[in-house]
Amino acid sequence: MTAFGVLQPALAADGKALLEAKCKVCHLPDDNGVQRRIGYQRKTPEGWLMTIARMQIMHGLEISDDDRRTLVKYLADTQGLAPAEAEGLRYAMERRLNTIEEFDTQSKEMCGRCHSPSRFALQRRTAKEWEHLVHFHLGQWPSLEYQAMSRDRDWLELALKEMVPTLAERYGLDDPAWSKWQQERPAPTALVGRWSFSGHMPTRGDLHGVMSVEGGEGDNFRISLDGRYADGKPFKGKGSAILFTGHEWRANVEIDGVAMRQVFSVVNGEMKGRMFETEHDERGLDFVAAKSDQARLLAVQPEFLKAGEEAELTLVGSGLSGKPDFGPGVQLVKVLEQSPERLVVKVRAAADAAPGSREVKLGKLSGPSLAVYKRIDEVKVVPGYAIARIGDNGGATPKVQGRFEAEGWATDAAGKAYRVGILPASWSVESFNERAAEDEDVKFAGVMQKDGVFLPGDAGPNPARRMSTNNAGNLKVIAEVEDGGQTLKGEGQLIVTVQRWNNPPLP
Ligand code: HEC
Ligand code: HEC
CATH class of the missing domain: 2.60.40.10 (Immunoglobulins)
Incomplete structure (x- = not known):
């Protein structure tokens, strides 16, 4: 059972009581009657799950999986993020781990060197709470001051005097978007019905179909998908979904025998997000759906x-x-x-x-x-920079594949480049630089398949390599596209690296 399983409606009503029973021992109400710390932050379901998991791991909170689920649901519903507040940052929840994030240098160096800055950009807090967060970091990981991008500066001073005010201004607790969403959010029954969907799965192609949604009691749904790929192969399955915060849709479905997750946001009769294999989040598809009572x-x-x-x-x-x-x-x-x-x-x-x-x-x-x-002028490899990971070989961590597509670009009459779309290509890899050539990374790091899927090598030391190092590598990914008698070449970079040992819900 994953963290967000099906929640019994009766349990949802218990959220408030559970918060008292499980959390009050350490989080007493303050003068405003608000439970200290807890009442002054808002975050995503994944964010709440991580906080409560930390209470278990680090502070000895004892809680059953069912009760934790109830609490995550209750907290995400009452102290979540409005759709507008999570916009532009959904990639973190959607597990698009090859995203190159755009944040200011200070946020990246001070905070984004250990985890994705989306971890804080997907939260809202009072200034005092941002300050507590800084103290918690240093208290919990005192060695952070001695690490790179910390020992060269007064980290604590900068965190308190510069980051806290910035965070409080950008991500303050009170936001009109949240009050507005609380008034607007529709009843879950509004989601029941037929949804027509369109998707694109990298290296596999376009697909479309219909997703039927039933239920709605306690924000729980039964769903079934009936779709097909452009080549006619079916894309069918069933599962269950749960709605957090009135728009955060999370589902577990089995598609043709493979367990998949849906991470969508549902607003105004449109569902949008990503669907990916539960055990291999690099294998996924972009998904968008519209409800049958909408013309779209x-x-x-x-x-x-x-x-x-x-x-x-x-x-x-x-x-x-x-x-x-x-x-x-x-x-x-x-x-x-x-x-x-x-x-x-x-x-x-x-x-x-x-x-x-x-x-x-x-x-x-x-x-x-x-x-x-008329003609393709340029081919781009997407993603242009990607990470694959060695794995398996008797270890608990599976390999993480690289998945590439060739995107064609052309030029319009005004000389402006425009995207044509995903084109068929022949795929290969080469050493990225001299060092990679010397270490024979092409030979050891893995195999590029015909369809643009890169299968990384096995985990563990490899006696055949220099100093028995593992099968990591630095590769150039090459796509060759035929168009009108010419061959166009696109290039990307692939880092094949070690397992992601610590893989929390939010990167
Ligand atoms: C055994 C004591 C203990 C219990 C029980 C406990 N907490 Fe905490 N909590 C702490 C401590 C200590 C901190 C401050 C350090 C930290 O953030 O990890 C904290 C911090 C927090 C924070 C602030 C985190 C942040 O990132 O700023 C939240 C929110 C929170 N707890 C929620 C909860 C919830 C919800 C429960 C009940 C399910 C709970 N806690 C139960 C000890 C506890
Ligand atoms: C030394 C590495 C490191 C640095 C630097 C760092 N963090 Fe973290 N941060 C962590 C770890 C580890 C956790 C995970 C705690 C957990 O398991 O919940 C975390 C958790 C968080 C959380 C989630 C807490 C919660 O329970 O809601 C936020 C928000 C956050 N960090 C923000 C920041 C900000 C803002 C900065 C910069 C001022 C920063 N981090 C700098 C390591 C770091």
């Missing part, structure tokens, strides 16, 4: 069309009706299939259709864009 155009698959060619396009959404408009130069040849959730059409792009990214329209609906191109 979610995606066009594939998202590009070559000038002078004919192709089949699938429009995915909900409440779809009428004929799509792809703009000048792209002619609708035939409607092959039409339902409120899916529209399959045959289109033809004129040889002189203007290259560029254009908005697809269907009646009043729009949103997704279609890239019309």
Whole structure:
């Protein structure tokens, strides 16, 4: 059972009582009647889970898994983050561990050297609470002052005098977005029904289908997915979901025998986020869905069309009706299939259709864009910088694969580069630098497969390597794309490194 299993409705009502029973011994109410520390912060379900787990591990709190679940739910509901507050930071909950984060240098050096800065950017606290957090860090890990990016400065002084005011200003406890969300958040029953979804799984392709949501009592749902990949292979499964804070959707589903997690935010009849394998969070897909009572155009698959060619396009959404408009130069040849959730059409792009990214329209609906191109000018490897990890070989930690795609880019009439989409490519790896060549990283670090999936080497020392080192490596990832008689090459970097021993819910 994972940390966020199914919660019994009766238990949800016990949250408040549990908080008293389990936490009050150490967290007495203050003069305002608020439980000290606990009452002055807000965070995500994952954030609350980590705090309570720390109470268990470091402070001797004893609590059953069920009670902990009830408390995480209660705290995330009453002291969570509004959708707007978590925006731009969802990658941390969605476990997109190759994200290159953008924070100011001071936050990165002072706080982001041990964990992702999203850990604090996904919290809201009073200034006093940010201050307590700094003291807790130093008290708990006194050696932090002697580590790199600390011993060169007065860390505590800077943390208290500079970071605390910055954090209190950026991530203060009271935020109009939170009060607004508390008024607006819909009843869970509003989520019950049919959801049309579109997705893209790197190295596997586009997919679409319908997710049925039932239940809703106590914010618990039963769900079933019925979809398929562009090549027709089914994507089907069942599971259960739980809604935190009125929008944080977490589900466990089994898709074709594989356990997967859904981490979405649901707002205004739209669900968005990432779905990934529970045991291999690097294998996942971007997911967006719209409820059947909403008219919405979610995606066009594939998202590009070559000038002078004919192709089949699938429009995915909900409440779809009428004929799509792809703009000048792209002619609708035939409607092959039409339902409120899916529209399959045959289109033809004129040889002189203007290259560029254009908005697809269907009646009043729009949103997704279609890239019309004559030729590909550039190929980018995505992600451009990635980490894979050695593993298995008798150890408890599985390998973490690298998964790459080749993204084509073209140039429009104004000379502006635009994204065409994901193109088929041939894949290979080379030594990233001389050092990697000398150590024969290409030979030891793993194998690049035909589909852009890199399988890292086994964990543990390798007697065949210099000084019996492990199978780590520094590689150049190369994608070659054929387009109109030319071969274009894109390059990325892959660091193959050791296991992620400490793998908490928020990086
Ligand atoms: C045995 C004593 C003990 C119990 C029981 C306990 N805590 Fe704590 N708690 C602490 C201590 C000590 C700290 C300060 C150090 C720290 O943050 O780890 C703390 C800090 C906190 C903080 C502030 C953390 C931060 O990052 O600033 C929160 C929130 C919290 N506790 C929640 C809880 C909840 C919820 C429970 C009940 C499920 C609980 N605690 C039970 C001892 C306890
Ligand atoms: C020496 C490494 C290190 C540095 C530097 C560091 N942290 Fe942490 N931080 C940790 C660890 C380890 C935890 C995990 C505690 C746990 O297991 O809950 C943590 C937890 C946290 C949490 C979650 C606490 C909770 O229970 O809600 C926040 C927020 C946080 N850090 C913010 C910061 C900020 C802000 C800074 C800079 C002022 C900072 N950290 C600097 C190691 C560090």
